[in-house]
Structure formats: C-alpha cells, structure tokens
Amino acid sequence: MSFHADPRFDAVGSVRATPETLAGLDEWRGLDPQQQPTYQDAAELETALAELRSVPPLIFAGEADLLRSRIADAAAGRAFILTGGDCAETFADAEADKIRRRIQTVLQMAAVLTYGGSVPVVKMGRMAGQFAKPRSSDTETREGTTLPSYRGDIVNDHAFTPEGRRHDPNRLLQAYHISASTLNLIRAFTQGGFADLRRVHDWNQGFLGSNPNYHRYEQIAREIDRALKFMAACGADFDAINSVEFFAAHEALLLEYESALTRIDSRTGNPYAVSGHFLWIGERTRDVGGAHVDFLSRVHNPIGVKLGPTTTKDEVLRLVDKLDPERTPGRLSFITRMGAGQIREKLPTLLAEVGAELPQVAWVCDPMHGNTITSGNGFKTRRFEDVVEEVSGFFDAHAEAGTIPGGLHVELTGDDVTEVLGGGAEIDEEGLRRRYETLVDPRLNHDQSLEMAFQVAELLTKATRA
Template sequence: MYQSAGSAHASAETIAGLDAWRSLSPQQQPAYEDAAELEAARQSLGAQPPLIFAGEADRLKDRIAAASRGEAFVLAGGDCAESFSGATADKIRRRVQTVLQMAAVLTYGGSLPVVKIGRMAGQFAKPRSSDLETREGVTLPSFRGDIVNSHEFTPEARRNDPQRMLTAYNVSASTLNLIRAFTTGGFADLRLVHDWNRGFLTANEGYQRYEATAAEIDRALRFMEACGADFEALNSVEFFAAHEALLLEYERALTRIDSRTGDPYDVSGHFLWIGERTRQLDSAHVDFLSRVRNPIGVKLGPTATADDALALAERLDPDAEPGRLTFITRMGAGVIRERLPQLLQGIGDRLPHVTWVCDPMHGNTITSSSGYKTRRFEDIMAEVSGFFEAHYDAGTVPGGLHIELTGDDVTEILGGGAQIDEAGLEERYETLVDPRLNHDQALEMAFQVAEYVSAHRSAAGA
C-alpha cells in the first residue's frame, strides 16, 4: 500500500516539499550532538513499516467531518506525555477503558455517535519554554519527553538521543497492537462499558446527580436487548491514535507515499496536531503538516484572532475539505466567554467545514501552594461549559473534547467528586509533565457534559 517517501510514484515537487520545513528555523526541536547518529536513526525509521494506514486516516477524516456538521462528537483523551515505562498492558487498558466509558455516557447524552481518539501511541514529545534547565548551579538540556531524552537530571539522561525515536516507534507499535486487540475482541462491549460506569457511580460523592442518567442508559440497554438487538455487533469499536506532531525528524521519517493516490501520509498516527507554540503561519510545523493528507488539528489559545484562524485554514486546508482541519481551542476558564465568542463572530460563516473541539486543560494550569503543577476540576468544567455556550450562541457546532486523562487513580487535579485538595496532591502525583484527570474525574466530566448537551437538546426541541 505504501512506497517510501522518495518513491517515483510521487512527484519530485511533492518529495522536495516534504523537506521544506528544514529551511524554516523549526521551533521546539532538540539539538542533537552527533549528525551521523541522527542520520542513522532517520534511515532506520524510514525503513520501518507504517504504524497506521492511509485508509484509516481517511476514515477518521470522514468521522470528524460528521462532527463538524453536528452528526457526531469527537472525544480525544490520553496522557499529557506518554512514557516508555508506562506502556504496560494494564495502563493502556485502563486508558482505553476510560475513553470508552466516557464515550458511552456522551453517546447517550448527546444521542450522537462518538469518535474515539486516544492521545496514545506517539504522544512522547513535549514543548518546553527553554532549551536548558538549571538546578543548584547545574545546567542541562530540558526534558523534552521520552522520545528525546530522560526525565532524570543527569548529563547521561538528559542527552538528546536520536535513537530514542526508534524506541518510540517500537513502543507505539506495541501500544497500537494492544488498542486494536482491546477494541475488537469484546472488551468494548457496550454492556460491559456501562457496568464499569455503575462501579464509578457508587463510589462517587456525586452519585445522586448522575444516577438518573445511568438509570436511563440501563433502561435503553434493556430495551435494546428485549428488541433483539445484536450486541455481538457492538463488540468492536473504532479507536484512532493521535499525538502532537512536534518532533519533525520523527514525523518526516515516518511519512510515506500512498500507492493509491501518490499522496503523502504521516503514518505515525491517524490524527496529528500543531500546538499553540508552533502554529505561526510561516512555521516549520504548519508547512510540514500542510503537505500530508492526514486529518490535522491546530491549538488556538486566547490570543488567537479570526484572521489567524482564517489564514491557517487557507494554508492547511485550501480545498475546504470537511474533516481535514480541526481547531482545538484552549482559552482558559477566565476568558473563554469573552475570547471565543469574539473569535467565532470574526470568522462568521466562512469556515463551516472546520470542526471545533475544546481543550479545557492547558489554559487552566496553576501551581499549588505546595509547588505542584495542577489544575482545578471546576475551572476545567467552566471552560467546557463556556465552549458549548459560545458555539450555541453563535449558531456553530461544538464538535468535541480534547483532554489529558489517565485510567489510573492519580491525584494530580484539584476538586471533583473526590474533592482532592492541595494536601491530597502529594498522595499519588505521578505525571512527569502536565496534570491529568484521573479515571473518576474523567467520568464525572462525561456525565456533566452529557447533562449539558441533553438539556440543550431539550430546550431546542431536538
């Protein structure tokens, strides 16, 4: 199905264009000391089989296009930064389980199919505010994620090692194998997923608030079963992989030419996005992702203007292809009700094909009095509700959520039904980069969003 990215099946202009980013002073890239070692890693990666297929990416594009029309809802969730050591069967299973549980609740609340995307099998690189970190007079390269270096603060661990890209590839391959097994082997049976939700409800202090929704889902499942619904057909679900396309050497080495069309696809993941720090119109990241055919996203922070969004859409999606481009807003709870309506008003009806998704995590990061990087669950939900309100008021479609979560019982985010306080952060604070919703907080979000969407549909007479 694929040929190498230097194949004669693609035009010389296409091949040359895939490397145009190198002349654009790419930001957030590690400095590698050994050019020969980097070239060897590039060559090895370039010879590896694809992690995903072009047809899968095209199918996801169709699903996201449905979300842009209000016919589906996108749910993207997973680790802020995957680690090599965290790619165990149990941890992957719990993350997949959490996304499936959230999707079951959101499907019922919104009466829409949910497009399930994991921030998995490639989310190894993280942007940093500085290339260097200093501790007690010692200065070393900053930790840029396991794909670049290691978190330990030693010269050996912090060395930017290009061979880690090969490890990232192998870990991604094993992660995708497990995801495919879990989502096609009966693990995703709708009845099992809701059984897990009931377990959450009885342990959550907000039980009474969510019990009505859970009871309605139970009645719907019993009705379907009584009508002879084929639950065996629901044993499998579509589950796609996504990550920020930050480390351009990795993304370029895993770009292949689709033999059906001659078009380049980045086969490191189905959905790739550009971060707030690298979305400048003339940036290397925008240039590179403009040239691959995957569905792509762009993070838009509180400073983003309508002109920014329109220019990015023209650069990344000149053919206005539904499902190609997703804008992922990350404004912050304190400003979303001001900034997002301004952005939507400035754009008007000029981007009906673009899908809008809310990242309520990155605009709400704080530091606790005890020094932990954290977020408040209430702030996260305030941004989610502001996102929906802004779109409903503007007559545009709130197309989905993009969140950092784990299936583990960590204590990294304040509040929620578990009422995690600042002292509680110390109990199980495990993230190496950004704080994540734990399993119960993620489900609590799903129930609250389901309530919100259901109330809107009732008010609108849907």
C-alpha cells in the same frame, strides 16, 4: 469493525516513500523549525532516521480517511469528538494494565456522552505517539547545575543527569516500537470484544467503587443494559456494537520523526503521516509561515491546530488557507485553549468573525492548557472547577455564535492519581502529595474524568436540543 479486515482498506496501505514521491515535504527544514531536539551526533541521528524510513506504517491511509469522515460528522453536529489520554506518554508506563485503564476511561466517558447527548462519539486517544512536549525553556537549573530541559521520552530522560538529559536519536526508534505495541493493544481491546457495549458494566472493574461518580455511571449502565435487552427481545443484530473505532492522536512536534514516518498511499499517491491517525500543531508552533504548518499542510491526515486567547481572525483564515485550501469537511479541527477566565470574552468574538465561513471545520475544546497554575506547596496543577468552567464557556460561545461545539480534548489517566485540585473527591493542596505522578502536566484521574463526562453530557444535551 476491524480495520484490517475492511475491504475498503488497501492490504498494504502505503508504500515506502522516495525522494521523488516526497518532493516538497522537506521544505520545513528551511523554515527554522521550533521546539526541535539538538542532536550532537549527526551520523547517529541519520542511522536512526534511516531505520524509521524503512519500518512498516503504524496506521494506514484508509484509517485516516475514515477518521476524517467521522470528524466531518462532528463538524456538522452529527457526532461529538472525545480525545483523551496522557499529557506525555512515557516508555515506562506502556504497560497493558495502564493502557487498558486509559481505554476504559475513554469508553466510559463516551458511553455517558452518547447516552446523554444522543449522538455518536468519535473516540481518540492521546496514545501511541504522544511522547514529545514543547518547553518554554531549553534548559533547567537545579542547585546550580544547568542541563537541557526534559522534552519527553522520545527526546531524553526525566532523570536530571547529563546522560539522561542528552538528546538521544535512538529514542526515536524506541518511541516507534512502543507506539506499535500500544496500538496493538488498543486494537485488541477495541476490536476483540472488550469494548462491546453489552459489557458496559465491566468497564468499571478495577476502579474504586467508592468514588462519587461510580453510582451515577452504574445507573446509566443499567439503563443501557435494559435498552439492549429490549432490542435483543425485538431481534436486533448486535454486530455493530461488538467493537468500536478508536483512533490514535498526538502532537506532531518532532518533524524528523514525522518526516521519516511519512509514506505514499498506494491507492491515491498522496502522502500520509503514518505515525498516527490525527496529528495536531501546538500553540507554540502554529505560525502559518513556520515549519510545522508547512509540513502538515502537505500530508493528508486529518489535523488540528491549538488556538490560544490571542488568536485573531486573520491568523485563523490564513491557517485555513494553508492547511485546508479546498475546505474539505473533517480535514481541519481548531482546538481552542483559552482559559476559564478568558474564553467567554475571546471565543464568542472569534466565532462571530470566522465561524460562519468555516462550516467544514470541527471546533474542539481543550480546557486543560489554559488553566495551569502552581499550588501553594509548589505543584503544577489545575482546578477542576476551572476546567469545567472553560467547557461551559465553550458551549455558551457556540450557542451565542450559532456554531457547533464539536468535541472535547482532555489530558487524563485511568489511574487514581491526585494531580488536579477539586472535583467530587475534593482534592486539596495537601492531597496533591498523595499520588502526583505526571512528569509534565497534571491530568484528570478516572473519577474526575467521569465527573467531567456527566457535566459535558448535560451541556451536549442542551446543544443538540437547541
């Protein structure tokens, strides 16, 4: 389906917000917001924000509502969420070919999960807005020189120079425009026939045919192709598989950006953050009394919260009361990031305490962030085996608690990078030197992403049969 042609969506989608209509949305300013840039020129910042307040929305309220209904299906076990994309998008990598390869990778993973698990897959990309990253330190020191830390292209540049590391409010505008062009490409690829399931073989084009999972994927593609030919012979109508729904997600870290891109839905009068369909709050900023939770409690997008291994029952229930007081199915997702060494101890206990009380919440596994290590030769990396172990522990914890494993949230790229150790390609520490390209966190490459999809499909099959 095409969002823009769907009569359920307002042709405009939102109206420009005014101080009166946004009453209460600025309460976050008095709550000591964490992980925010430090802009030196207040007038320069206000000029950028004024322009952001006047630009068209990147997404429409009706699209966010549709995603909420899809997430509700995942919470109930009728679907499975797949979120994938860069740890931190960069302005330089907003190229058509790189975006296409990321979309291809997610589509291939979704095909494997759908075929293996026999459930619809809700596809989301960490794309068109994932430009900011929280940092553990405000500064970085190299050879005696101390400069502000790199906080993502929306804030400053990775180049270690005083000018590059300056917090530049004009980057907010640049992020908006690159997000708009990225969304335009996403919609073109997913609505224009590229994502047609009858082209399932074509999604392998441009990738290395020698990778260990290529033939496994091609086998599934042939089986899907054979099933589609059978359906065609039976007179099936294939309009429904000509395109796919693909939603944009990012961490709502920079509150000035999110606030400036908040609009009032012309259908309902409710505020929506129009920077992306799905926004999440990170582990560092999920304080229930903090600025990020307060802001996202006031917009009507579906939202997520990252939960680490120290999360308590009380914290979860207070977050639900604040963010989802009406217990609306699909409104809230909890994205667990416990680490392979702790998930089998921590998550079953948490689910036993709160799972039965929260049937409307979608539980999603982020197996990346709790498994970051430093290699012997100094690279920030992860072990593929640890990532898979956390996913396995996630499914086992839900089986033990009688709750529903609702999705997977991973950092990946469609490029042939070497940033995560192990996997079928057996990347070792020296192998990291070949193509280590990330500026922040290590990502699964295309082959590792497919390998993960096959393993998750097996877990999903067991879960759906249970």
